[in-house]
Amino acid sequence: MYETTYHRPSTLAEAASLFSGASEARFLAGGQTLLPTMKQRLAAPTDLIDLSRLAELKGIEVTADAVTIGAGTTHATVATSAEVARAIPALAKLAGLVGDPAVRHLGTLGGSLANNDPAADYPAAVLGLGATVHTTKRSIAAEEYFQGLFTTALEEGEIITRVSFPIPARADYQKFRHPASRYALTAVFAAQMKDGSIRVAVTGAGSDGVFRAEAIEAALAANPTPSALDGVSIDPAGMLADIHGSAAYRANLVTVMAKRAVGGWAG
Amino acid sequence: MAKVSLTVNGKALTAEVEDRTLLVQLLRDVFGLTGTHVGCDTSQCGACVIHLDGRAVKSCTLLAAQADGAAVTTIEGLAVGDELHPVQAAFREHHGLQCGFCTPGMIMSAVDMINRLGGPLDEETIRHELEGNICRCTGYHNIVKAIEAASAQMAGLSQAAE
């Protein structure tokens, strides 16, 4: 790791001011991706601004229509939240499938979304539920937020503060793990919203990051059961391909995992 | 440089380290607590797992400065005097270790797992919960047995205490 200067602001305002005063600052949330990247010397921020203790970023709030989670909330907290489990069980399930138990104790929702790894779990829920990403500057709809591999709508110095997830009628998350990294090789978040609309988001598979599987959504809109996906195939163009799976394999997994997620709606 | 104050295994310790110092480096190189190991550089092997304010974390993926003010428990602090923690005892009883290198992290993860989930734990749960700890010697068979036994014993103990 290159030398860096560590800061621990006590308010968001202080964090923003530290950021603007530094030459190449990065915000440090749980650090579970940023620190390994820095250890490999693939990132060299001059300043690290630790957001992990900011009370403004904590907390889970559930209303009739939405679950709002502070960006600094750890995966473990979301996974074990009784409120989240009651409102959107698929979201609690997803949080419990991120990384491993030790990673979940530090990693946060905001950190995951700011990084936007194409194989991360949370982007699937954000896009799959049409969540809203609230920041220090504005509110961003999921569709606008994700802009490709490791790329988001966030501007310099902008901090995610919380994310509001609309409560669906039913939803499930099905993850097929990468055999080595345990990230998603392909994972699908499928939801039927309260207005009956279908949203299906895929992570791990797309060469441009998380995406909505429109063919699957269309098939499920007509018939929201697993068998509706029997004839649906996903175009391998646009899928990631690497030593762990071809584009065709990932395309297949999209359908298979989507089918299982819809199967999970019953439970 | 960052001034870091921690309570480590019940003792208040302070050190002045480079900001880039990882918690595991502070524990090993400055405090001499070499029971916490480093087996990879991608946060996956779990040899470095310690407890930070009572929760298992990977001390190779945390700056020492981030942990400032926290209570840290390492493998060296798990036994009470000569009395082994039930998980330590179970690892020996069930031959849950061979070379011993992954063992401290395994034990710290196992203690955390039992603390979080209660017991007794079944094989499937244990295997899933060990996702962040890699062992090359045991094939996990006896590690799973050890955690099964320890979780059952600790559940019994906690019932007895109530």
Next chain:
Amino acid sequence: MGVEGIGARVLRKEDKRFITGRGRYTDDMAPSKTAQAVFVRSPHAHARIVAIDTSRAKAAPGVIDVLTGADLAADKIGGLICGWMIHSKDGTPMKAGAHPAIARDVARHVGDQVAIVVAETKNQARDAAELVDVTYEELPAVVDLARATDPDAPQIHPEAPRNIIYEWSLGDAAATDAALARAAHLVTLDIANNRLVPNAIEPRSAIGSYDPAEEHFTLYNTSQNPHVARLVLSAFVGIAPEHKLRVVAPDVGGGFGSKIFIYPEETACLWASKRIGGRPVKWTADRSESFMVDAHGRDHLTHAQMAFDADHRIIGFKVATRANIGAYMSTFSSCVPTYLYATLLSGQYDIPAIYCEVDAIYTNTAPVDAYRGAGRPEATYLVERMMETAARELGVDPAELRRKNFIRTFPHQTPVIMAYDAGDYDATLDAALAAADYAGFGARKAEAARRGKLRGIGLSCYIEACGIAPSAAVGSLGAGVGLWESAEVRVNPVGTVEVLTGSHAHGQGHETTFAQLVNDRLGIGIDKIAIVHGDTDKVQFGMGTYGSRSGAVGMSAIVKALDKVEAKAKKIAAHLLEADESDIVIEDGKLKVAGTDREKSFLEVALAAYTGHSLPAGMEPGLKEGAFYDPTNFTFPAGTYVCEVEIDPGTGKTEIVQFVAADDFGKIINPMIVEGQVHGGIAQGIGQALLEEAVYDRESGQLMTGSYMDYAMPRADDLPSFRLMTTETICPGNPLGMKGCGEAGAIGSPPAVINAITDALGIRDIAMPATPARVWEAYRAAAPAMAAE
């Protein structure tokens, strides 16, 4: 069996320090004034080193020195060696290229070290390493075994034209060809044995230190064999003569072969310590470095034909293998694909004619050497995939085809050197089939099909040659060292015992099992017995631990030393008891006059030996004996593994639903420890079959699987619990009747897994690792109509 003696399930003595965080591994040590080393490594698979400018790095904060291959050459530090000479079939010696500890002119694989930076702290060394300015001229690289001998392939070492190190053969070509020509059935198989990274969880580490006053070096090192390291560093590399070099291998966090070898890094740390005036120089690998530079394992391509007569008896077996050696010949790389491989091609079967050709080939990849099993997994994989394929082609039950061809009379001389001394292959096959309910598989398969799963079963009847090895025999085959073992038993005046052994434990539990042996012989509690190992200043000499040799060879040396201790103790007791020496027996820690109540405790005898007050006339005081034991033969553990899998056709994911292992290890000292060894071996074998592969990019030569993000290590939820059982035929070749258990699991399991998967899918072959993606592709090809769920 005593409660602590041979055969007892004794808990490990060494555990307490490991479970309390008090283990002492190399990286835990911080001698006073230790400087930290970081290596500058080649980013290219093959490149000419045009120039190295170290000036900026030398000026960086905290930097003590930056040294290059030119400095190494100036100090006349020799290259690393391969310790086993193989001759090609035309009689020429193997064509080994130079292997400098720091590359000077050419970097030959990604990660090849080109400079060492020594600084006050590791971070400073790392920062400075980036300031070493190396000018490379990139050269074309070849990492692909199939292409490396093409006439237009890049030439890696000038000494080895077309990158061929040797073209070796074993067996009778004419007899084998004749058998193939008259075969009623000929089964042909092209098979790859995937390249693996050993991945002991403790990364390699070294602390070299030089004492200018004594002109003496000390090396703390993650080694499986500190004496061999000292020998090589002294006699070949020229660091210092043996009496001026101490090598200590303290607690070592797993080896699996990868810590046998003498590597560039420890060599450079020793040398650098002298260059900087004697401060200790420490290097500990990052895991990403381990992936690049630890010796890898396996990596074979094989074409094989097995000939059967009309009665389904094997009449001939012809094998041609290309073995990837990597960019340099590591310490024992030459013998792995030859004498540890081709000699096992008879498997458990009576095969009258076998012929094997092996070409060893350089590529621009990390060196390849012994990894758990070393050659024997490759042989077993080939033989057992062949038997399964043959059974399917012949339309007979795979278990019965094996049974029909089993060797049943011993000793049995195979056509490939090995003379099997003892075994009962029906016993392990029967035990495994019964435990796995082989007969009931059809019903389980049908039930799985109703759940949409594809179920398959696979067998593997493995044999291995362990207890490496008779010195004269291996010497005649080209080994540069003898493979005996030494031991010294020191009885203290208070009756406690220290055993000094040349074996080295890095997870095997020698501190317990070796003490069990002493307990069995002398009746002393194991808490009064210390096993001392891993330090060339303490143990006079030893050959270390690999090839499942510590029991059969290492413990046999202790037996020989104990024989001498007992003989002297009996003489002393006889003298004290005024009895005849031949009437003295040792029971429960006492030396008794047989048939009487007259006895002396072992403590009394030990004390008498050291007071010297009353010893037989002419006897030297003291009670300490040493012995060297040279085995008379290899040992031949064998067994049957049964693997049952269920495949999810939607994802291609394989779940191992049952794994049964029936092993014959001969005499077992501690069943608990033996089971642990088998568990770990099977896990590595399943890892090879389902998960693990080191992949280099064919164009760039970059390692694609350079961390746990891409190299899939078996985790707890990838594996089942295993069902183990043992049968016993006593090994006649050593005094304890032991065969060895350390490698069996890794040898026996890969073909069982792949046989099960190919059975489930109804296909002939699938490459290892059978990842979900590969299984899905294979399934889709085999059953296109059903591929979509």
